[in-house]
Amino acid sequence: MMNRRNHLTGLAVTTAGVVLISPDSLLIRLSLTDVWTLSVWRGLGLAGVLFVVQLVRHRARAFEVFRNLGMRGVAAAGLSGLGTVLFVAAVQYTSVANVLILIGACPLIAALLSRVFLREQIPGRTWLAIGATLAGVGLAVGGGLEGPRWGDLYAAGASTCMAAYLTTIRGAGNKDMTPCICLSGVVVVCATLPLANPWAVPAEGAWYLALLCIVVIPLSFSLITIGPRYLPAHEVSLIGALETFLGPLWVWLVLDENPGIYALIGGLVVICALALHSVVGQILINRSGPDDPA
Numbered sequence: 001m002m003n004r005r006n007h008l009t010g011l012a013v014t015t016a017g018v019v020l021i022s023p024d025s026l027l028i029r030l031s032l033t034d035v036w037t038l039s040v041w042r043g044l045g046l047a048g049v050l051f052v053v054q055l056v057r058h059r060a061r062a063f064e065v066f067r068n069l070g071m072r073g074v075a076a077a078g079l080s081g082l083g084t085v086l087f088v089a090a091v092q093y094t095s096v097a098n099v100l101i102l103i104g105a106c107p108l109i110a111a112l113l114s115r116v117f118l119r120e121q122i123p124g125r126t127w128l129a130i131g132a133t134l135a136g137v138g139l140a141v142g143g144g145l146e147g148p149r150w151g152d153l154y155a156a157g158a159s160t161c162m163a164a165y166l167t168t169i170r171g172a173g174n175k176d177m178t179p180c181i182c183l184s185g186v187v188v189v190c191a192t193l194p195l196a197n198p199w200a201v202p203a204e205g206a207w208y209l210a211l212l213c214i215v216v217i218p219l220s221f222s223l224i225t226i227g228p229r230y231l232p233a234h235e236v237s238l239i240g241a242l243e244t245f246l247g248p249l250w251v252w253l254v255l256d257e258n259p260g261i262y263a264l265i266g267g268l269v270v271i272c273a274l275a276l277h278s279v280v281g282q283i284l285i286n287r288s289g290p291d292d293p294a
């Protein structure tokens with residue numbers, strides 16, 4: 001069931017989360033920290049900040065909220081944690097533009113998973129938007145790569161994990177699944193701590209790392225996790241394609257890492273497809289009435 005209020009709420013919450021997370025790749029680079037150490041602090045930030053949030057929200061019921069997540073919540077936490085590690089590794093081993101453009105395949109994967117596991121109908125306009133997104137991905141990657149790199153494979157894995165995570169969250173309906181992000185932080189820490197040196201963060205990168213792990217990641221992940229309560233997983237991941245354009249732009253402006261003409265054109269194709277998809281969707285919902293299914 002989709003209505004105008006839910007659609008606008010989903011668009012606003014998800015877009016805010018994606019815009020907030022868009023400097024992620026830039027802050028990873030500025031932190032000057034290796035993959036494993038950065039992942040540990042990233043996981044600790046997620047787990048620590050969001051556990052405090054759950055204590056404030058639920059007080060004595062906080063632990064009950066975690067128990068109520070069930071196996072779906074545990075699965076979502078595992079997928080999110082694995083995706084986080086793969087994303088950080090990808091940013092370290094290939095260009096930011098390539099990482100975020102390969103992440104652009106997430107809507108197609110999410111649509112397929114939603115169709116198979118949730119039996120959700122995918123509108124024709126969404127398939128067209130997914131096709132345009134993949135065209136942008138193909139243009140950017142095909143024009144910008146000189147051969148496959150490990151970072152590109154990591155990015156493809158991160159995209160798959162994110163799609164599966166959003167589909168899992170969507171399947172929970174109206175249940176509050178934000179506590180599973182806290183668990184995902186624990187997963188990240190357990191997976192990367194044996195390979196990390198948490199005290200090896202350079203002084204010049206510590207402030208960027210703190211900003212990333214304490215503010216940007218917990219808040220943005222919370223907003224993006226709320227998104228599937230109001231929008232289908234494939235539409236949430238389509239909005240996530242905004243990062244394809246914004247992420248490399250921040251890195252270009254601050255670090256002068258030129259993503260190249262193919263990456264820029266591919267990113268513009270993605271963002272135009274996303275904008276058109278959202279506008280058409282809102283028009284159709286407005287026509288169907290404020291409380292009728294779209």
